[in-house]
Amino acid sequence: MPICSITRCDACSHERQFWSDALYLQLDDGSLTALPHPQESSSCEDFGLTLSQASQRRRLFAKDFFVCRHCGAQSFTIQRKKVWLLDSDQQSPWEVFKFSLSIVCVAMPILLWFHRWDLAVIFVVAMLIVCIESRREMCKRRSEGKRTFSTDDAPGKVSVPEPKPSNPCCERPDLIPGFQVKDEDQIPCRECQTGKLKVIGAGIS
Numbered sequence: 001m002p003i004c005s006i007t008r009c010d011a012c013s014h015e016r017q018f019w020s021d022a023l024y025l026q027l028d029d030g031s032l033t034a035l036p037h038p039q040e041s042s043s044c045e046d047f048g049l050t051l052s053q054a055s056q057r058r059r060l061f062a063k064d065f066f067v068c069r070h071c072g073a074q075s076f077t078i079q080r081k082k083v084w085l086l087d088s089d090q091q092s093p094w095e096v097f098k099f100s101l102s103i104v105c106v107a108m109p110i111l112l113w114f115h116r117w118d119l120a121v122i123f124v125v126a127m128l129i130v131c132i133e134s135r136r137e138m139c140k141r142r143s144e145g146k147r148t149f150s151t152d153d154a155p156g157k158v159s160v161p162e163p164k165p166s167n168p169c170c171e172r173p174d175l176i177p178g179f180q181v182k183d184e185d186q187i188p189c190r191e192c193q194t195g196k197l198k199v200i201g202a203g204i205s
């Protein structure tokens, strides 16, 4: 859950917000678009795919934000985000089948090792039911004219370069997590270059 620190410059009163982290979808042109909390799912679906589909297509990323005590600039690290949700009513039966198969491949050796044939059979049957149900749901959504994902124009079908973390902000970066900024950190204001940032509030989203 993103946390935010709200600051104001003690000289020019310019306000800045520093967030802890945020989720991004990488588009086919390589750019990152923010998926604001708490509407990550619907924002992602606006681009034609669910969060777990974006994750499977290696297009979901999380940025962690930092602020530099030396120059006041904000910077970020970036890592791929994995979402393991089964949107059985949204994903194609083939995707659901692949997902189910991967779970069976993990669970089956353990069940067989303990000679739980009964559980193994139940497990496989349950997975088949999930696949059949997903196909039924998908057909129902289509016949009702509801949106189904992924759409043909959804990002992720072409390969794009990995997004990179931000460049060093100055010659002497002194980074702290943005949402942990305190008055004592004496973060310089980048607006007027003379004031220091004072924390005036915090937020959560």
Ligand SMILES: [Zn+2]
Pocket: 009, 010, 011, 012, 013, 014, 189, 190, 191, 192, 193, 194, 195, 196
């Ligand atoms: Zn200022």
Ligand SMILES: [Zn+2]
Pocket: 068, 069, 070, 071, 072, 073, 169, 170, 171, 172, 173, 174
């Ligand atoms: Zn810096």
